[in-house]
Amino acid sequence: MKRKKPLILVTNDDGITAPGIKALVDVAKNFGDVCVIAPDKPQSGMGHAITVHSGIMVIPQDFPGAMAAFGCTGTPADCVKLGKYHLLKEKPDICLSGINHGANMSLNVIYSGTMSAALEGALEGIPSIGISHCNNNREVSIEASKKVAKILLETFLHNKPDNNLCLNVNVPDIPFSEIKGLKFCRQGKGNWKEFYEEHKEENGAELLWLSGKFENFEKRSTDTDLWALENNYVSVVPIHADMTHYEELEKVKKWEVKW
Numbered sequence: 078m079k080r081k082k083p084l085i086l087v088t089n090d091d092g093i094t095a096p097g098i099k100a101l102v103d104v105a106k107n108f109g110d111v112c113v114i115a116p117d118k119p120q121s122g123m124g125h126a127i128t129v130h131s132g133i134m135v136i137p138q139d140f141p142g143a144m145a146a147f148g149c150t151g152t153p154a155d156c157v158k159l160g161k162y163h164l165l166k167e168k169p170d171i172c173l174s175g176i177n178h179g180a181n182m183s184l185n186v187i188y189s190g191t192m193s194a195a196l197e198g199a200l201e202g203i204p205s206i207g208i209s210h211c212n213n214n215r216e217v218s219i220e221a222s223k224k225v226a227k228i229l230l231e232t233f234l235h236n237k238p239d240n241n242l243c244l245n246v247n248v249p250d251i252p253f254s255e256i257k258g259l260k261f262c263r264q265g266k267g268n269w270k271e272f273y274e275e276h277k278e279e280n281g282a283e284l285l286w287l288s289g290k291f292e293n294f295e296k297r298s299t300d301t302d303l304w305a306l307e308n309n310y311v312s313v314v315p316i317h318a319d320m321t322h323y324e325e326l327e328k329v330k331k332w333e334v335k336w
Contacts, residue, residue: 082108082109082110083108083109083110083170083171083234084109084110084112084165084167084168084169084170084171085105085108085109085110085111085112085169085170085171085172085173086112086113086114086157086160086165086169086171086172086173086198086203087101087102087105087111087112087113087114087115087143087172087173087174088113088114088115088153088156088157088160088172088173088174088194089101089115089116089153089174089175089176089177089190089191089194090116090119090120090121090123090153090174090177090189090190090191090193090194091119091120091121091177091178091191091215092115092116092117092118092119092120093113093115093116093117093138093140093146093148095119095178095215096178096215096219097175097176097177097178097210097215097219097222098113098115098175098176099141100176100219100222100223100226101173101175101176101208101223101226102140102141102142102143103141103142103223104223104226104227104230105142105173105226105230106142106143107227108230108231108234109170109171110144111142111143111144112143112144112145112146112160112164112165112169113138113140113143113145113146113147114146114147114149114156114157114159114160114164115146115147115148115149115153115156116148116149116150116151116152116153116156117136117148117149117150120152120153120190121179121189121190121191122188122189122190123152123153123154123190123193124187124188124189124190124193125154125193125196125197126152126154126190126193127151127152127154127155127158128150128151128152128155133149133150133151133155133159134149134150135147135148135149135150135159135164136148136149145164147159147164152190152193153174153190153191153193153194153197154190154193154194154197156194157172157194157197157198157201157203158197158201160172161201161203168201168202168203169198169203170203170204171203171204171205171206171230171233171234172194172195172197172198172199172203172204172205172206173195173205173206173207173208173226173230174191174192174194174195174198174205174206174207174208175191175206175207175208175209175210175222175226175246176208176209176210176219176222176223176226177189177191177207177208177209177210178210178212178213178214178215178217178219179209179210179211179212179213180209180210180211180247180306181207181209181245181247182209182211182245182247182264182265182302182303182306182312183264183265183266183267183291183293183301183302183303184264184266184267184268184269185291186245186264186314186316189207189209191207191208191209192207192209192243192245192316194207195207195243195244195245196243196316196317196318198243199240199241199242199243199317199318200241200318202240202241203240204233204238204239204240204241204242204243205242205243205244206229206230206233206243206244206246207243207244207245207246208222208225208226208229208246208248209222209245209246209247209248210222210248210250211247211248211249211250211306212250217250220253221248221249221250221251221252221253221256222248224253225246225248225253225256225259225311228259229244229246229313241317242315243315243316243317244313244314244315244316245264245302245312245313245314245315245316246311246312246313246314247302247305247306247311247312248311249306249309249310249311251309255309256309256310256311257308257309257310258310258311259310259311259313260302260305260310260311260312260313261313261314261315262300262301262302262304262305262312262313262314263300263301263302263314264301264302264314264316265293265294265295265298265301265302265303265304266293266294266295266301267291267292267293267294267295267303268291268292268294269289269290269291269292270289270290270291270292271287271288271289272288272289273285273286273287273288274286274288302314
C-alpha cells in the first residue's frame with residue numbers, strides 16, 4: 078500500500094534535547110510522518126564527520142510529534158545514514174536538519190554539522206533542508222524560524238524538488254513581522270579572522286579556546302546570503318558536495334608539467 082503522507086526525517090547537530098529540533102518537529106508533524114534521529118549531545122562544528130573507528134549506540138526516545146525517535150552517540154551525518162540504512166523501513170521523502178541555534182551562512186557551511194546532515198540526505202537521494210536561526214543563544218525565541226520552516230515545507234512539497242536538492246536556509250534574528258521575505262541567492266565570500274583565547278584551569282592546565290570575528294569579503298554584492306541576512310531577508314542557498322573549483326581547473330590544465 079502506497080504511503081499517503083511523506084516520511085520526514087528530522088535531525089540536528091545541537092542534540093536531541095535542543096529547543097530547535099523540538100520546534101522543527103512541531104512544524105513537520107503537520108506535513109507528514111516524522112521520525113527523529115539526532116545526536117545525544119551537541120555536535121556543533123563536526124562538519125561531515127562520520128563514525129568509523131567505534132560503534133554507535135542508539136537509544137529509542139519519547140518525542141512529542143514523532144512516530145519514532147532515536148538518540149545516538151554518532152554525528153549528524155551518522156544520523157542520516159542510520160535512518161536510511163538501518164532504523165527506517167523505507168527511505169525518507171524529506172530530510173530536515175535544525176532548527177540550528179546559530180548562523181550557517183557563507184563559509185560556515187563547511188564546518189556545520191547541521192548542514193552536513195542535510196547534505197548527507199541529498200547525497201543519499203533525499204531532498205533536504207537545513208535551517209539555522211542567526212543567534213547562538215538557546216534561550217532566544219525561534220518563532221520566526223518556525224514560521225519560515227512552515228513556508229519552506231509548503232513550498233518544498235508543492236514544487237516536488239529533485240532528490241539531490243539541499244537548501245541552506247538562514248533566518249535573521251528578528252521578529253517574523255520584520256522579515257522582508259525569502260531571497261534565493263548564492264553563498265557569500267567571507268572568512269573568520271580567528272585567534273585563540275588562553276584560559277587556565279584550577280589545576281594549572283592551560284586551555285586554548287578558538288574565537289574570532291567574521292569578515293564579509295563582498296560587502297557591495299547584493300546576490301549573496303550575507304547581503305540577504307544583513308537586509309532582513311531569509312537566505313536560501315542550494316548547495317552540493319562537488320568541491321571542484323572549475324575556474325582553477327581550466328587554469329591548471331594549461332600548466333606545463335615535466336614528467
